[in-house]
Amino acid sequence: MIENSDLIALFTTLKMATITTIILMVIGTPLAWYLAKMKSRYKIVIEAIVALPIVLPPTVLGFYLLIAFSPEHLPGKLWQDITGQQLAFSFSAIVIGSVFYSLPFVVQPIQKAFEQLGDDIIEAGAMLGANALDRFFTIVLPITKASFITAASLGFAHTVGEFGIVLMIGGNISGETKVLSISLFEHVEAFDYAKAHILAASLLVGSFLILALVYLLNYTSNTSHTVKNNQSVLPKDMRS
Amino acid sequence: MNELSFTFNTLFDDFNLSVNQTIPTTGITGIFGHSGSGKSTLLRCIAGLEKRTTGEITLNGTNLYNAKSSYFVKPEKRRIGLVFQDARLFPHLTVLNNIKYGQRRYKNTSLDIDEVIKLTQLKSLIHKNVTQLSGGEKQRVAIARALLAEPELLLLDEPLSALDNTSKSTMIALLLNVQKQLNIPMLYVSHSMAELQQISDNLLVMNNGKITHFGNVHHVIHTLNSSQSITQQTSLTLPIHEHLPKYGLTSLQLALNTYIYLPLLANNNIANEHDTHIRCFIAANDISISRQEVAESSIVNHFQAEITHIQPQENNVLISLNCHEHTFYSSISLWSAERLSLNVNDLIYIQFKASAVHSLADLGKL
Numbered sequence: 001m002i003e004n005s006d007l008i009a010l011f012t013t014l015k016m017a018t019i020t021t022i023i024l025m026v027i028g029t030p031l032a033w034y035l036a037k038m039k040s041r042y043k044i045v046i047e048a049i050v051a052l053p054i055v056l057p058p059t060v061l062g063f064y065l066l067i068a069f070s071p072e073h074l075p076g077k078l079w080q081d082i083t084g085q086q087l088a089f090s091f092s093a094i095v096i097g098s099v100f101y102s103l104p105f106v107v108q109p110i111q112k113a114f115e116q117l118g119d120d121i122i123e124a125g126a127m128l129g130a131n132a133l134d135r136f137f138t139i140v141l142p143i144t145k146a147s148f149i150t151a152a153s154l155g156f157a158h159t160v161g162e163f164g165i166v167l168m169i170g171g172n173i174s175g176e177t178k179v180l181s182i183s184l185f186e187h188v189e190a191f192d193y194a195k196a197h198i199l200a201a202s203l204l205v206g207s208f209l210i211l212a213l214v215y216l217l218n219y220t221s222n223t224s225h226t227v228k229n230n231q232s233v234l235p236k237d238m239r240s
Numbered sequence: 241m242n243e244l245s246f247t248f249n250t251l252f253d254d255f256n257l258s259v260n261q262t263i264p265t266t267g268i269t270g271i272f273g274h275s276g277s278g279k280s281t282l283l284r285c286i287a288g289l290e291k292r293t294t295g296e297i298t299l300n301g302t303n304l305y306n307a308k309s310s311y312f313v314k315p316e317k318r319r320i321g322l323v324f325q326d327a328r329l330f331p332h333l334t335v336l337n338n339i340k341y342g343q344r345r346y347k348n349t350s351l352d353i354d355e356v357i358k359l360t361q362l363k364s365l366i367h368k369n370v371t372q373l374s375g376g377e378k379q380r381v382a383i384a385r386a387l388l389a390e391p392e393l394l395l396l397d398e399p400l401s402a403l404d405n406t407s408k409s410t411m412i413a414l415l416l417n418v419q420k421q422l423n424i425p426m427l428y429v430s431h432s433m434a435e436l437q438q439i440s441d442n443l444l445v446m447n448n449g450k451i452t453h454f455g456n457v458h459h460v461i462h463t464l465n466s467s468q469s470i471t472q473q474t475s476l477t478l479p480i481h482e483h484l485p486k487y488g489l490t491s492l493q494l495a496l497n498t499y500i501y502l503p504l505l506a507n508n509n510i511a512n513e514h515d516t517h518i519r520c521f522i523a524a525n526d527i528s529i530s531r532q533e534v535a536e537s538s539i540v541n542h543f544q545a546e547i548t549h550i551q552p553q554e555n556n557v558l559i560s561l562n563c564h565e566h567t568f569y570s571s572i573s574l575w576s577a578e579r580l581s582l583n584v585n586d587l588i589y590i591q592f593k594a595s596a597v598h599s600l601a602d603l604g605k606l
Contacts, residue, residue: 123289124328126315128342128389138341142332 002198008175009183016091016179017159020098021106024155025148027099028106035107036114051104058101062168065097069169094170094177098159105154113147114140150214157210161203241301242266242425244393248285248295255449257281257293263444263454265300265393265425268415270440270457272433278449279429283395286427287322288315300392319346321391321424325398327378329370335381336366342389351390351422359418360384376407383415387422394426400435409603412438433470437461438519438600465524465558465569466551472524472558474568477517480505489594492518494543495564501540502597518599524558524571526596530589531580542591547584550577557582561590 035047053061069076069088079087087093117140125135141148163181170177172186180199187196245262257278263269273279284290286297288305291312297305299320304313321342329338339362343353357363360380365373370381379399386394396415400408416439419426430436436443436457443460445453453460461475478492481499491499502520534542545563557577561568570590582588 120324120326120328121330123315124322124324124330125341126289127287127320127322128385129316129345130341131314131316134345139330143330 003195005174005178006180006183006195006199009178009180012091012175012177013160013179013181016094016098017156019095020102020159021152021156023095023099024102024106025152028103028151028155029110029148032107032110033114035111050107053101054104058162058164059168061100062097062165065093065100065165066169069093069096088169089171089173089177091170091176094166094179097165097169098162101162101165102155102158105158106151109147109151109154110144113144117144146217149217153210153214157207161207244286244297244299244427246282246286246295246297248282248293250285250290250293250295252278252281252449257285257449259446259449259451261444261451261454263427263442267441268419268426268428268439269442269444270436271427271429271444271446272431272436273429273446274431277446279431279446280397281449282446283322283397283427283429286393287320287395288313288318289322316345319390319392321386321389321394323379323382323386323394323396323399325401327375327382329373329378329381329385331371333370334366335362335368335370335373338370338381339385339388342385346389351388353388355421356384356387359421360387360414375402376404376411379403379411380414383418387418387424391424394424396426396428398430399428400430400432405603408435409600412600412603415439433461434521434598434603437473437475437521438603461521462567462569468553472569472571473521474524474527474566475519475521476500476566477519479517480515489540490518492520494566498543498564500597501594502599503594503601505599505601520597520599522568522592522596522598524569527568527570527590527592529559529570529572529576529580529582530591533589534591537591539591540594541597542589544587545590547582547586547588550582550584552577561588563590 031050035043035050038046066088067073069079071077071080071086071088076087079085079092087096121139121143122135125139130138161181162179163185166177166179167182167185170179172178172182180203184196184199184203187193187199242265243262244265247260248257249259250257255276255278259278259282271279271282281290285293285295293305294307295305296303296307299318303311304318305311330341333341339356340353343351357366360383362377362380362384365377365381370378373381379402383396383399399415400411403411412435415426415428418424428436428439440457442455443453443457444451445460445464453463455463458475458477461470461473464470465472476492478494478500481491481493483490483504485504488504489501490503490505491501494500500520502518505518533544543563545561545568547559548562548567549560551558551560552574553571555574556571557574559570559572559577559582561570568590580588
């Protein structure tokens with residue numbers, strides 16, 4: 001029923017979303033911490049930059065990344081000098097693009113949780129002999145873990161669902177840059193609605209399940225001690 | 241060298257903290273001040289939680305901070321404990337894991353956890369989630385947690401302000417007992433003079449970011465009497481003479497064969513049965529003066545005293561008296577003072593009811 005090329009696209013999509021989510025958690029956590037603790041007026045500038053992908057058409061981001069990734073420009077040239085391979089139209093390119101594209105979905109819930117947590121309880125940890133890293137892993141992380149799960153789920157789901165950026169910087173190379181949303185677009189272009197239905201329905205159900213899981217986790221954390229992920233984590237337009 | 245010395249000169253948002261003081265790190269030092277006087281900020285500076293300060297701190301001969309040489313020991317390395325006003329327990333941990341948090345990190349062995357649990361009366365709560373506790377229980381956990389880290393100095397920032405009156409007396413008795421048993425020096429911040437009168441050995445007074453008084457608690461309280469910034473009072477620590485359960489009275493020895501009577505302490509659950517001395521105070525308003533000894537009176541406390549100082553204050557007069565080598569303070573109306581034509585060196589009689597002598601037992605009612 002499902003074509004072999006669609007299975008390859010599914011594998012590529014999951015691989016891209018998993019790697020992207022891991023990278024996002026690693027860079028998003030310190031960035032969220034920095035933003036939550038930042039008191040400078042430049043905070044709003046950084047926050048606006050992080051939030052840009054929410055409002056920007058993905059093709060705009062994709063266009064500029066495509067230019068940056070080309071061997072004629074410094075980032076693309078550096079990549080080529082180091083790896084010996086072209087960056088544009090590669091799997092690495094769509095991962096980098098996804099990291100930019102899904103950044104706000106990871107940073108914002110974690111930042112909000114850090115802000116809600118405040119400094120009081122962290123100070124209590126310091127007065128009991130815990131250093132900064134110890135405080136993060138024994139106090140901050142356990143209390144805000146629901147937000148980390150939300151951030152990872154949203155980052156993953158949003159990456160699975162992206163289309164514009166991947167099309168711009170990844171092209172349509174099977175096994176390398178062809179993801180589910182592009183496969184779906186191909187089927188529609190070829191008027192193969194039966195195959196399109198299968199992909200569209202799987203994306204719909206999969207995304208629904210991830211979101212339902214996020215809301216379930218938030219619901220259970222509402223009754224426990226952890227910092228809650230109230231819906232205000234996301235701007236209104238992201239919640240619809 | 242058991243002392244804490246600190247110098248700070250730092251402009252904060254709403255006041256300038258400008259202090260330079262050496263405090264012996266023995267017993268309990270109270271820090272009194274009205275809100276906004278800088279007492280909590282001072283504690284945060286000593287703890288290392290305020291980084292934007294200029295100054296220097298030395299604790300028991302070890303330098304903790306020196307702004308000039310940019311030397312800063314992080315809070316977690318200072319061996320200073322801090323009990324916050326709002327407990328700040330870790331909500332994801334049980335009572336037991338909360339109190340073990342500091343102990344694990346300092347790898348301490350000299351304090352027995354069971355002893356501390358007993359002292360802080362936490363035995364029945366030990367496996368509870370901290371979110372289920374009452375305000376007083378939370379503070380007891382916070383105190384146990386701080387004690388088990390075995391700090392060289394324990395700071396307490398208004399630890400009782402969120403508690404009801406009965407819990408306050410119990411907690412003060414508990415802290416006094418803990419201090420006596422474990423011998424951990426404490427700095428205790430409060431805006432309640434009644435609390436500080438009961439708990440402090442020494443008292444430090446702050447106003448507008450500056451230290452205005454420091455010394456023995458009774459001496460400082462008596463000095464503050466003339467400034468009218470506190471309830472004017474006679475503050476005393478006296479040996480217990482005997483308990484008279486039949487009459488509901490306890491007597492304290494003021495001098496040889498001279499006793500002050502106050503409401504019975506023996507049956508009160510917060511009085512420590514091993515205590516040999518009692519801290520008490522009598523409001524200056526509650527002490528009356530007469531020229532002649534009133535022989536037959538229902539008022540049980542009456543003594544001869546000598547006037548040492550007379551200070552007019554608006555419509556009242558604050559009279560300092562020497563009574564069996566103790567200083568007493570009586571506040572009477574200007575009208576009475578003129579009617580009795582009181583003068584320094586006059587021998588007069590003071591009297592006050594047993595119920596006017598306040599101890600830890602009725603702290604909550606004040």
